[in-house]
Amino acid sequence: MRVFITGGAGFIGSHLADACIARGDAVTILDNMSTGSAKNIAHMQGKIEIHEGDIRDQALVEKLVEQSDIVFHMAAALGVKNIMEHTLESIDRNFNGSEIVLHAVTKYNKRLIIASTSEIYGKNPNQPLHEESDRLVGAPQKIRWTYADAKALEEAVAHTLHKTHGLKVTTVRFFNTVGPRQTGQYGMVVPRFIQSALNNEDITIYDDGSQSRVFCHVKDAVRAVIKLSESDLTIGDYFNVGGVGEITIKELATKVIERTNSTSSIRYIPYSEAYPAGFEDMQRRVPDISKIRHAIDWQPQISLNEIIDSISASSA
Numbered sequence: 339m340r341v342f343i344t345g346g347a348g349f350i351g352s353h354l355a356d357a358c359i360a361r362g363d364a365v366t367i368l369d370n371m372s373t374g375s376a377k378n379i380a381h382m383q384g385k386i387e388i389h390e391g392d393i394r395d396q397a398l399v400e401k402l403v404e405q406s407d408i409v410f411h412m413a414a415a416l417g418v419k420n421i422m423e424h425t426l427e428s429i430d431r432n433f434n435g436s437e438i439v440l441h442a443v444t445k446y447n448k449r450l451i452i453a454s455t456s457e458i459y460g461k462n463p464n465q466p467l468h469e470e471s472d473r474l475v476g477a478p479q480k481i482r483w484t485y486a487d488a489k490a491l492e493e494a495v496a497h498t499l500h501k502t503h504g505l506k507v508t509t510v511r512f513f514n515t516v517g518p519r520q521t522g523q524y525g526m527v528v529p530r531f532i533q534s535a536l537n538n539e540d541i542t543i544y545d546d547g548s549q550s551r552v553f554c555h556v557k558d559a560v561r562a563v564i565k566l567s568e569s570d571l572t573i574g575d576y577f578n579v580g581g582v583g584e585i586t587i588k589e590l591a592t593k594v595i596e597r598t599n600s601t602s603s604i605r606y607i608p609y610s611e612a613y614p615a616g617f618e619d620m621q622r623r624v625p626d627i628s629k630i631r632h633a634i635d636w637q638p639q640i641s642l643n644e645i646i647d648s649i650s651a652s653s654a
């Protein structure tokens with residue numbers, strides 16, 4: 339297979355590239371090295387075709403789409419902190435950039451997988467979240483939700499192109515995906531906690547730490563993406579991809595300290611100190627993964643303890 343991965347130097351994109359290389363695919367990636375990094379793909383040099391560029395470059399995107407059999411659209415501006423600090427640029431990349439990819443893939447009639455996010459469900463309190471759950475986001479001035487809005491619109495355009503132009507797209511909604519190569523720079527809690535623990539520095543919990551999440555190892559998530567892409571039955575459909583085992587952020591901090599034998603203490607700060615104005619959190623985010631289990635017999639296999647160990651081993 340000739341595989342084209344947008345965002346191939348990013349966290350999930352680079353793990354996906356590894357899986358495709360292992361499968362024997364000819365892999366091409368396009369990345370503007372914004373949230374991705376050369377370090378993530380250093381070990382692939384010579385094995386893949388690397389283009390440093392932007393998904394908003396229509397001519398380049400069309401050329402790379404045309405020469406591929408399947409496109410994995412993983413490029414995005416993400417991370418709550420990043421989105422809030424670079425709101426306009428993020429909206430532009432996530433919505434306008436994605437539109438260019440979607441139209442190019444439609445034009446050349448290729449198979450497409452798009453990366454969406456659990457963020458689109460917003461702060462819907464009815465958990466677990468299944469694929470038909472409502473979106474519940476705050477007022478537009480709460481700029482955290484611009485990421486959810488841009489990704490939801492991208493999904494809607496993809497879905498419409500499927501209905502009107504036969505676009506062969508499958509949508510994957512990732513829930514708190516974590517693992518080696520993820521940076522804490524854009525806000526993600528697990529790499530931040532592990533980094534602080536390894537340095538024996540304070541771990542900073544925002545608010546009281548009673549908010550909860552479910553984490554999924556990137557290797558499990560990539561296995562889901564590959565399996566979804568191998569079936570024609572998933573075309574036109576959309577799937578949650580997430581882990582099992584809900585944990586509060588406070589419990590997560592304690593677990594990270596224990597497993598890394600750290601002497602770190604836990605420090606609590608209000609959201610207003612952690613994020614710019616326009617932030618609001620969701621208290622819980624739990625994926626319902628029964629749809630993907632039934633569709634392709636996928637379920638996560640890597641536990642949170644193993645996740646923490648694999649990240650600390652790769653950071654050491």
Ligand code: UDP
Nearest residue numbers: 418525526527528530542543544549587619
């Ligand atoms: N969080 C925290 N300390 C940090 C980073 C994040 O307490 O250093 C909290 C954050 O406010 C949220 C949860 O951890 O309640 C998960 O945050 P993340 O940005 O990783 O993902 P998301 O909010 O998108 O689930």
